[in-house]
Amino acid sequence: MSSTAARATDQGPDHEPGSGPGPRPGSSGPGRGEDRGGGRGSEGRGESRGADRFWTVAEHLDDILDHLHPLDPIELQLLEAQGCVLVEDVTVPTALPPFDNSSMDGYAVRTADIAAATEDYPAVLTVIGDIAAGSETAPAVAPGEAARIMTGAPLPPGAQAVVPVEWTDGGLGRGPVTAMPAHSEVPEGASGRVRVYRPATTGQHVRPRGCDARAGELALSAGTVLGAPQIGLLAALGRATVRVRPRPRVVVLSTGSELVQPGQEAGPGRIHDSNSFQLTAAARDAGAIAFRVGAVADDAGTLRATVEDQLSRADIVVTSGGVSVGAYDVVKEAMREIDFRKLAMQPGKPQGFGRVGPDRVPFIALPGNPVSSYVSFELFVRPAIRTLMGTGPVHRPIVRARCPEGVASSPRGRRQFLRGWYDPPGMDADTGLVTPVGGAGSHLITALAHANALIVVPEETTEVAAGAEVDVVLLT
Numbered sequence: 001m002s003s004t005a006a007r008a009t010d011q012g013p014d015h016e017p018g019s020g021p022g023p024r025p026g027s028s029g030p031g032r033g034e035d036r037g038g039g040r041g042s043e044g045r046g047e048s049r050g051a052d053r054f055w056t057v058a059e060h061l062d063d064i065l066d067h068l069h070p071l072d073p074i075e076l077q078l079l080e081a082q083g084c085v086l087v088e089d090v091t092v093p094t095a096l097p098p099f100d101n102s103s104m105d106g107y108a109v110r111t112a113d114i115a116a117a118t119e120d121y122p123a124v125l126t127v128i129g130d131i132a133a134g135s136e137t138a139p140a141v142a143p144g145e146a147a148r149i150m151t152g153a154p155l156p157p158g159a160q161a162v163v164p165v166e167w168t169d170g171g172l173g174r175g176p177v178t179a180m181p182a183h184s185e186v187p188e189g190a191s192g193r194v195r196v197y198r199p200a201t202t203g204q205h206v207r208p209r210g211c212d213a214r215a216g217e218l219a220l221s222a223g224t225v226l227g228a229p230q231i232g233l234l235a236a237l238g239r240a241t242v243r244v245r246p247r248p249r250v251v252v253l254s255t256g257s258e259l260v261q262p263g264q265e266a267g268p269g270r271i272h273d274s275n276s277f278q279l280t281a282a283a284r285d286a287g288a289i290a291f292r293v294g295a296v297a298d299d300a301g302t303l304r305a306t307v308e309d310q311l312s313r314a315d316i317v318v319t320s321g322g323v324s325v326g327a328y329d330v331v332k333e334a335m336r337e338i339d340f341r342k343l344a345m346q347p348g349k350p351q352g353f354g355r356v357g358p359d360r361v362p363f364i365a366l367p368g369n370p371v372s373s374y375v376s377f378e379l380f381v382r383p384a385i386r387t388l389m390g391t392g393p394v395h396r397p398i399v400r401a402r403c404p405e406g407v408a409s410s411p412r413g414r415r416q417f418l419r420g421w422y423d424p425p426g427m428d429a430d431t432g433l434v435t436p437v438g439g440a441g442s443h444l445i446t447a448l449a450h451a452n453a454l455i456v457v458p459e460e461t462t463e464v465a466a467g468a469e470v471d472v473v474l475l476t
């Protein structure tokens with residue numbers, strides 16, 4: 001695995017954090033945990049480098065995950081750590097809140113002074129000044145006095161409660177008000193007299209020091225995945241950095257001389273490169289920092305040089321295309337150390353996995369057909385990314401759903417992943433419904449873009465009766 005030392009400076013324009021807890025995956029994935037058989041690893045396989053036999057989905061997934069372990073922890077700036085797993089227990093250094101403070105804009109008072117206050121017979125107090133949030137000093141409130149105080153400002157010595165400004169005349173002498181005038185416009189509001197129309201109990205509208213967290217308490221334990229509230233808490237505790245497992249850096253390369261960048265005219269025989277965008281987005285969605293390198297032409301030397309150039313910033317390299325049996329299958333040609341294999345799945349039959357370069361960076365070669373590459377990413381690359389992050393869930397969730405339309409035919413001996421639309425169960429149902437979207441063709445990008453699930457048809461099932469239940473991989 002490559003060093004993470006250069007991580008902070010390596011992020012090119014295409015990098016961006018994505019996001020989610022837990023260690024190494026269990027056996028709940030779409031195929032993982034089944035019979036594993038011997039001699040199937042990508043290394044030291046010798047003669048068993050089986051180009052002819054079909055690997056199961058589980059075998060390929062196991063082979064990839066068996067060669068991965070969570071990345072070493074590093075210290076990251078808070079926002080860089082979003083979605084990462086904390087590897088330290090974080091204790092509260094100073095109580096939260098750090099001082100007694102007001103929860104309302106109003107007046108800090110002594111409760112005895114206003115105990116008998118009513119609208120008809122208000123308590124009249126002398127205003128001794130303003131205490132704004134951030135005030136370093138607060139004047140002491142003596143009997144018969146009040147300090148005008150803002151939300152979050154420290155409770156002054158002598159005061160026992162805060163009365164909201166709405167319970168007072170705001171110092172204007174004309175009955176209850178709804179707000180204070182801005183200090184910049186009416187500076188005299190910080191002095192004079194205020195009428196208070198209601199009593200308050202001791203501690204009312206006061207947030208006592210330490211009521212949120214006491215110093216020395218455990219704030220977040222190791223293993224927590226850092227979402228927005230956890231990052232907010234760390235910031236509130238004064239932490240600028242935190243020790244986490246970093247996001248894996250995923251380099252995405254597409255291959256094919258027919259590929260043209262979006263924004264350019266495609267021209268005869270050419271198509272736009274969609275896989276590198278789709279896979280980069282999927283890598284970010286899985287929680288990785290993804291670098292989209294874009295399309296490399298079908299030239300083995302160029303691809304080899306490009307891959308080697310990218311290795312220093314990669315925890316995983318993902319390629320699309322060039323892994324089948326054609327005369328221009330450039331990934332196969334350029335990456336001799338990768339084990340290329342056929343999987344008993346559709347789409348996604350041709351696949352490759354191995355490790356590259358001195359740091360033995362994991363290299364996952366996906367097929368070029370756009371649906372094949374995406375489905376393969378979800379089944380193999382996403383779990384790899386989540387494993388490197390040391391966080392679960394490693395796999396997309398799988399649920400049972402009823403398929404009212406059924407599936408007319410599915411290839412025997414291949415696990416089929418059809419695109420579908422999943423509707424979760426309503427209040428009175430146990431299972432949701434799933435409907436196939438588009439056909440089985442691995443070039444049907446439009447249908448994929450309108451699906452939210454994959455319908456799993458097992459290897460030995462050649463049709464699914466209308467109304468039968470199926471496994472469904474949820475993609476969102």
Ligand SMILES: Nc1nc2c(c(=O)[nH]1)N[C@H]1C(S)=C(S)[C@@H](COP(=O)(O)OP(=O)(O)OC[C@H]3O[C@@H](n4cnc5c(N)ncnc54)[C@H](O)[C@@H]3O)O[C@H]1N2
Nearest residue numbers: 254256273274275276321322323324349367368369370372
């Ligand atoms: N004789 C055989 N031919 C094929 C077999 C086979 O077993 N025997 N397998 C088929 C299957 S299944 C697949 S999947 C594909 C995989 O081929 P490659 O991984 O080598 O992919 P390419 O040939 O480079 O491309 C396939 C297809 O996808 C389009 N493509 C590729 N990259 C992109 C991209 N970045 N963006 C959009 N579209 C892309 C490409 O133009 C081709 O149409 O092989 C079958 N053939």
Ligand code: MOO
Nearest residue numbers: 347348349372442
């Ligand atoms: O198996 Mo390929 O990936 O169907 O089109």
